[in-house]
Structures are given as structure tokens and as C-alpha cells.
Amino acid sequence: MFRAGSRRTQDTGPAAEALRLVKVSKTYGTDGGAVKALDGVTLGLGRGTFTAVMGPSGSGKSTLLQCAAGLDRPDSGIVQVDGTELTAGSEAELTRFRRGRIGFVFQQYNLLDTLTVAQNTVLPLKLAGQRVDRGRAREVLTQVGLGDRLGHRPGQLSGGQRQRVAIARALVAEPRVIFADEPTGALDTRSARDVLRLLQEAVRVHGRTVVMVTHDPVAASYADAVLFLADGRLVGRMDAPTADAVAERLAHLGDDVTVGV
Numbered sequence: 161m162f163r164a165g166s167r168r169t170q171d172t173g174p175a176a177e178a179l180r181l182v183k184v185s186k187t188y189g190t191d192g193g194a195v196k197a198l199d200g201v202t203l204g205l206g207r208g209t210f211t212a213v214m215g216p217s218g219s220g221k222s223t224l225l226q227c228a229a230g231l232d233r234p235d236s237g238i239v240q241v242d243g244t245e246l247t248a249g250s251e252a253e254l255t256r257f258r259r260g261r262i263g264f265v266f267q268q269y270n271l272l273d274t275l276t277v278a279q280n281t282v283l284p285l286k287l288a289g290q291r292v293d294r295g296r297a298r299e300v301l302t303q304v305g306l307g308d309r310l311g312h313r314p315g316q317l318s319g320g321q322r323q324r325v326a327i328a329r330a331l332v333a334e335p336r337v338i339f340a341d342e343p344t345g346a347l348d349t350r351s352a353r354d355v356l357r358l359l360q361e362a363v364r365v366h367g368r369t370v371v372m373v374t375h376d377p378v379a380a381s382y383a384d385a386v387l388f389l390a391d392g393r394l395v396g397r398m399d400a401p402t403a404d405a406v407a408e409r410l411a412h413l414g415d416d417v418t419v420g421v
């Protein structure tokens with residue numbers, strides 16, 4: 161029986177992992193048209209870490225994030241978030257867990273145009289059936305620098321501001337893990353930097369765990385570590401990445417051997 165917390169294994173102390181994947185595989189399509197998007201990915205990420213995921217287009221980065229966040233189900237393997245196994249329960253149980261413990265930021269913001277900034281921000285709390293304190297939206301929007309935009313609609317904001325609303329929405333339920341799929345992909349350099357600093361702050365100040373897919377070596381350099389993916393497999397890891405070192409590694413991705421991290 162899946163319930164948030166009921167699947168906790170031995171260690172739930174501060175050192176426990178925020179995310180664990182064991183031999184996760186995912187194939188799209190069947191027979192001749194089948195694409196193996198993930199091919200036995202095993203990894204573990206500690207709590208309070210900021211990890212970037214990089215690799216060529218089609219290497220499985222988004223699939224990895226979707227499976228890790230419980231938005232998609234792997235064909236085989238185990239996914240644990242904050243000590244709870246996502247791959248074990250029913251759809252309803254998974255949804256409940258996801259709303260409480262996981263935040264997601266997309267490249268194209270995914271805000272609802274008919275709702276105000278404040279309403280968009282507290283939507284996860286409403287969906288989870290929680291009473292929403294009016295001050296909560298203001299608090300979290302102030303944190304991302306939009307405390308004066310509560311009544312605006314997404315259409316009245318710049319791309320960078322919209323993405324900051326999306327980050328506020330990801331933070332509002334105080335999730336353990338935040339997944340971001342190319343969160344700076346549609347932004348100019350300055351807005352990208354604001355978004356990356358917010359994600360970094362979520363980790364360093366608030367102790368959250370962030371996993372971010374990016375194509376940009378500069379964005380990746382904000383993370384504590386980079387995981388490299390190619391053809392659905394983990395092929396490398398770099399700690400304390402610099403933009404130059406990441407760009408260099410990307411250019412030679414095919415030379416690496418498959419690893420588990």
C-alpha cells in the first residue's frame with residue numbers, strides 16, 4: 161500500500177537520498193517503431209543538492225525527469241523520492257504524493273492565462289485540498305521578486321517573470337524535490353540568471369533538492385554536479401562544474417563509459 165511516508169526504508173535521516181533511481185528503463189512505441197528512451201538508469205542524489213542533467217537532444221533527459229517526478233511511469237526499475245517508492249502505488253496515491261512533495265518547472269511555464277499570478281501560484285495547494293492562506297501567495301511571490309504583481313495575469317508579464325511565477329508555484333507546497341526541464345530555455349541571459357539564482361537559493365537557503373535539465377553549460381555551472389546522458393544511459397558525472405569544463409565534456413560525450421552514480 162502506497163502512502164506518503166509509508167514506504168520509507170531504513171534511513172530517513174538528513175543523509176538519506178532525495179532521489180533514487182534503480183535500473184529505470186522506458187521504451188516508447190512498439191516493435192519496429194520502438195524507442196528506448198531510458199536504458200537502465202541508476203542514480204542517487206542527496207538531499208539539498210542541485211544537479212543538472214545534460215546530453216544530446218533525444219538522449220532521454222525529459223523522460224528521466226518525467227519518470228523521476230512521477231509524471232510518467234517507467235516500464236521497469238524503481239523510483240524513490242524522499243524515501244518513498246513512486247513506482248509502487250496507484251495513480252491516485254501517486255498524484256497525492258506528487259502534489260505534496262514534488263515541484264515541477266517547465267520550459268514553457270505552463271501557467272493558466274485566466275488566473276491571476278496569485279491564483280496560479282497557490283493552485284497546487286488548492287488541488288491538494290488545502291485551505292489557502294491569503295498571505296501565502298504574497299510571501300512566495302515576494303521571494304521570487306513579484307510581490308507587487310499578485311493581481312496580474314500571465315499575459316501581462318515578461319517571459320522571465322512568468323518563469324518566476326512558475327517557480328513560486330513549484331515552491332509553494334514546500335516540496336522536497338523540484339524538477340525543472342530547461343527552465344531557462346526560453347529566456348534571455350539576465351532572466352535566466354534570475355531563475356538560476358532562485359533555484360540555487362531553494363537549495364542553499366531552503367534545503368530543497370533541485371534537478372534541472374539544461375542545454376546550456378553556463379546554466380549547468382550553477383549546479384553542484386552535472387549528470388551526462390547519452391542514448392538513455394548515464395555516461396558521466398562532473399562535480400563542481402564550470403561552464404568551460406561542461407562544454408568540453410559535452411563535446412566528447414561519446415568517449416565516456418556508462419556509469420552508475
Ligand SMILES: Nc1ncnc2c1ncn2[C@@H]1O[C@H](COP(=O)(O)OP(=O)(O)OP(=O)(O)O)[C@@H](O)[C@H]1O
Pocket residue numbers: 188189195196197215216217218219220221222223224
Ligand atoms: N511520447 C513519446 N512517444 C514516442 N517517443 C517519445 C515520446 N517522448 C519521447 N520520445 C522519444 O524518446 C527519446 C528521448 O526523448 P526525450 O524527450 O526524453 O529526450 P530529451 O533528451 O529530453 O531531448 P531534448 O533535448 O530534445 O528535449 C527520443 O528519441 C524521443 O523521440
Ligand SMILES: [Mg+2]
Pocket residue numbers: 221222223
Ligand atoms: Mg527534453
